[in-house]
Amino acid sequence: MTGQDTLETGESVRYISASDLRGFVAALFEEAGLPKEDARTVADNLVCAxxxxxxxxxxxxxxxxxxxxxxxxxxxxxRxxxxxTAFAARSVDGDNGMGAVVGTRAMQEAISVAGQCGTSLVSIRNSNHYGMAAYYVLQALEHDMVAIAFTNSSPAFPPWGGRKPFFGxxxxxxxxxxxxxxxxxLDMAMSVLARGNVYVAAQAGTSIPPGLALDKDGRPTTDPKALIDGGTMLPFGGVKGAALSMLMDIFGGVLSGAAFAGRVGNPHMDFDxxxxxxxxFMCFRPDLFMPMEVFKSRMDDLVATVKRQPRxxxxxxxxxxGEREDRSRRRREKEGIPLSTDVCEKLDAEAAKAGLAQLNTTPAPFAGK
Known part of the structure; x- marks a missing residue:
């Protein structure tokens, strides 16, 4: 597949509507054995990102x-x-289900409990990579709730002063x-560079910015493949980012009963x-402290004042x-979602395995057509 437009990596791209892409991906997971509703959840999670x-x-x-x-x-x-475990607390065992399925079920529970109790705390174990973290807290926004989502992940960078991947x-x-x-x-990884960007750069044959990674010998590198091949990423903010990553491992792993201390499996490498x-997950209702309309007015005041500050x-x-991401959502809902040639080919290969039709893409954005 070829296209006229290019991503920042220089790859040619194709465009597809969000609804078509969502249906295509859901069909792939349904063919793989997921129930229809769960397949749609996974597809929605990915397409939302x-x-x-x-x-x-x-x-x-x-x-x-x-x-x-x-x-x-x-x-x-x-299952x-x-x-x-308490009036406003729940413990969820995901039974090794897909992260999007387990995470969505847990957030539904957090929202329901917070609706009844005003606040909720839900801990989850035996889950998997759950995609874009914002996907879960956005669900709480639909219910006028504040939400916080913590997670741990597979080793990506060392504790402060170390040289071997340990925290995620x-x-x-x-x-x-x-x-x-x-x-x-807010959706913020503990590294300067999201690990997914490393895999994308490696596939595209492009470099990553300097100062963000070490190779397997502890030397600075801009080669994503050197990073993947035994190297390590570096946390944002030096010791501060490393400290926060440890906190994520405490809340996501130690507290929940899930893997921790460098034992979380890597979805791309650990196939054994x-x-x-x-x-x-934590949720609470702002109207615990003041009427909801007052809280929203105060938030509006804060946001508007921030945006008026001298530039x-x-x-x-x-x-x-979240504002940049929401603008992307609005634009891509109109123009279509750009997919690189490489991603299109891999998805079409998955469709061929499943006996499904290939992607229905176009070489240019929908706007102006």
Missing amino acids: NLRGNDTHGVFRAPTYLERVRNGLYAATP INVEE TSPLAVAVPAGKEQPYV RPQNVGHL AEGIDEILIP
């Missing part, structure tokens, strides 16, 4: 997920168990509703065992966390 411009957590991940399902490393039909990039996600203004939506990723040289607009 593409819409928000987080392509490293989008349908690029589908072939790896499918391979793990076929090899029995992700349970296609998990997810939810245990009430472990993204932290937070969502806070607003009124007329943009809600606050489950990942056993752990998460922790640094060369800056046209001050954006709040």
Whole structure:
């Protein structure tokens, strides 16, 4: 497949509507053995990431997920168990289900409990890579709730002062509703560079920025393949990022009963065992402290005031966390989602295996057609 447009990596791209891509990916997972509703959840999780411009957590991940399902490393039909451990607390055993399925079930529980109790705490074990972390806290926004999502992940960079991968990039996600203004939506990995970007760069044959990684001998590198081949990423903010990554391992792994201390499986490399990723979700209602309309008004005041602040040289607009991603979503819903040639070919190969039709793409954005 070829296209006229290019991504930042210089790859040619094709465009596809979000609804078509969602249906295509859902069909792949349903053919792999997932129940229809779960297949749709996984597809929605991946396509939501593409819409928000987080392509490293989008349908690029589908072939790896499918391979793990076929090899029995992700349970296609998990028996997810939810245990009430206190009035507003739940413990979830994901039974090695796909991360998007387990995470969505756990967030539904967190929202339900917070609706009744005002707040909730849900710990999850025996889960897997669950895609874009913002996907879960965005669900709470639909119910006017504040949500925080912690997770651990497979080794990506060392503890401060080390040279061997140990802690994960472990993204932290937070969502806070607003009124007329943009809600606050944070989705932040513990590394300067999201690990998915490394795999994308390696596939595209491009380099990564300097100062973000070491090779297997502890030397600085810009070669993503050198990083993948025994190297290590570096945390953002030096010792501060390393400290936060340890906190993510405590909340996601130690507290939940999931794997921790460098024992979480890598979805791309460890095809001999489950990942056993752990998460922790927190939700609460802002109207515990003041009427909801007052809280939203105060949030609107904060957001508007932030955006009015004097701008640094060369800056046209001050954006709040989540605003850039929401603009990407709005644009891609109209123009279609751009997919690289490589991703298209891999998805078409998966369709061929499943006996399904190939992607229905176009070489240019939909706008102006």
